Amino acid sequence: MTQRQLVLEDGSVFVGQSLGAESICDGEVVFNTGMTGYQEILSDPSYSGQIVAMTYPLIGNYGLHRDDFESLHPAIAGLVVKEAANAPSHWRSEQSLHDLLVAKDIPGISGIDTRQLTRKIRSHGTLKGRLCDGDVAVDQVVADLKTYQLPTGQVKRVSTPTMYTSPGSGPRIVLYDFGMKKGILRACQQREMDVLVVPYNTPAAEVLEYQPDGVFLSNGPGDPKDVPEAIAAVRELMEQLPVFGICLGHQIMALAAGADTIKMTFGHRGANHPVKDLQSGKFYMTSQNHGYTVDPDSLHGTGFEVSHKAVNDGTVEGLVHQTLPAASVQFHPEAAPGPDDFTEWFDRFLTTLQRQPKRGVQYA
Structure with missing residues (x-):
């Protein structure tokens, strides 16, 4: 896996591993406290344009199934997890989390401290963020995020x-x-x-x-x-x-x-x-x-x-x-x-x- 960063508008940087698509995305960073239901969360249109951090530490362990999607075309901007299961185990599983994110061109990051990220959002409110490569100029990303306007046409x-x-x-x-x-x-x-x-x-x-x-x-x-x-x-x-x-x-x-x-x-x-x-x-x-x-x-x-x-x-x-x-x-x-x-x-x-x-x- 290649290195990836989640950069926030306040200058915070979380370094982890690439998950899903290799594309770059900007969005409002929010957190979800559900222990299960990641497939429904990914496909919920209400997350349009948002980067969602899952607080539960292991995501993707039971895979994905075609009957559990809440929409055909996920509108989520990006996904943040502590640990992504590479080999899901469930009799209904048809696809891994990583494979779905690649297929839908959704970037993600794993291996970061999602507890620290959640505490920051709870203390300061939702923040604008960018999922990007590990070798980008962080100062420039922060400057871009400060001027980035969240979308209004979701x-x-x-x-x-x-x-x-x-x-x-x-x-x-x-x-x-x-x-x-x-x-x-x-x-x-x-x-x-x-x-x-x-x-x-x-x-x-x-x-x-x-x-x-x-x-x-x-x-x-x-x-x-x-x-x-x-x-x-x-x-x-x-x-x-x-x-x-x-x-x-x-x-x-x-x-x-x-x-x-x-x-x-x-x-x-x-x-x-x-x-x-x-x-x-x-x-x-x-x-x-x-x-x-x-x-x-x-x-x-x-x-x-x-x-x-x-x-x-x-x-x-x-x-x-x-x-x-x-x-x-x-x-x-x-x-x-x-x-x-x-x-x-x-x-x-x-x-x-x-x-x-x-x-x-x-x-x-």
């Missing part, structure tokens, strides 16, 4: 360019794809919903032409304020249809109602985040991946109230509207990867749809 990059359908015998929903994980679509399919997946910038008028029974807003990457088209559409749709949202969809719904979102210091990324349901008093372990959160002080007058809170830091993890059939969660109830403690949330959405007057086909 949703456009990962959203479907055209509408497509996933037919079902149940209620019809329009699913906005802001960078949708396939786990969300699977959860809807399991409940026999008739799903129309549409691009991120689909106008409300076009959605209404499909005569849906409800609207679902998917997860996605980046700052929710970078998709004003979606905010405007959701603002109009909430007044006419049941609307549910996950992650970025949750944030877009809040913005559409007049609330505000703020960037977090280092975000929530992992499969072990405890959340409290304020209505039932129950606690759930959840899968999360977000760097922005809804400002609770901005919810006054929006009609939304907080339904879930993060146990670790008290941030908003769910919203429910007081008069409209609209609700959202910041975490991922479909898991993939992570615990499926809250898959019932999709059942709540289905129940809401079934209680609404039908706009199109009548269902038995």
Whole structure:
């Protein structure tokens, strides 16, 4: 293996070995605390443009399998691990981590102290970084990173360019794809919903032409304020249809109602985040991946109230509207990867749809 470096904008340098593609990448360096699920993390479109550091020390030990991808074309910029398993051992394994990264032209680095990197991010917040060769001029890389502007068009990059359908015998929903994980679509399919997946910038008028029974807003990457088209559409749709949202969809719904979102210091990324349901008093372990959160002080007058809170830091993890059939969660109830403690949330959405007057086909 050849030597590789991870250089951060603050001048920190982590020297390790090359993993995956030999290309160079810039991106926002974040960390994920999941012990498993690296394949789903690699293929989650919400990581578009980011360099992800895995805190668990051994990654790749069970290989990869074609059925476990959350998207066909990973949008992650780079991967950082303490140790990469060269010889995965699992009966379902079809490919090694290294081979996948090479095939998808994703650079990585192994052999660095990921604990030190994680502590730095927790103390100072996410940092811009570059994965590069071991012989580059570090001072020049740091200078480049200080002027490097993080991308703002991630949703456009990962959203479907055209509408497509996933037919079902149940209620019809329009699913906005802001960078949708396939786990969300699977959860809807399991409940026999008739799903129309549409691009991120689909106008409300076009959605209404499909005569849906409800609207679902998917997860996605980046700052929710970078998709004003979606905010405007959701603002109009909430007044006419049941609307549910996950992650970025949750944030877009809040913005559409007049609330505000703020960037977090280092975000929530992992499969072990405890959340409290304020209505039932129950606690759930959840899968999360977000760097922005809804400002609770901005919810006054929006009609939304907080339904879930993060146990670790008290941030908003769910919203429910007081008069409209609209609700959202910041975490991922479909898991993939992570615990499926809250898959019932999709059942709540289905129940809401079934209680609404039908706009199109009548269902038995």
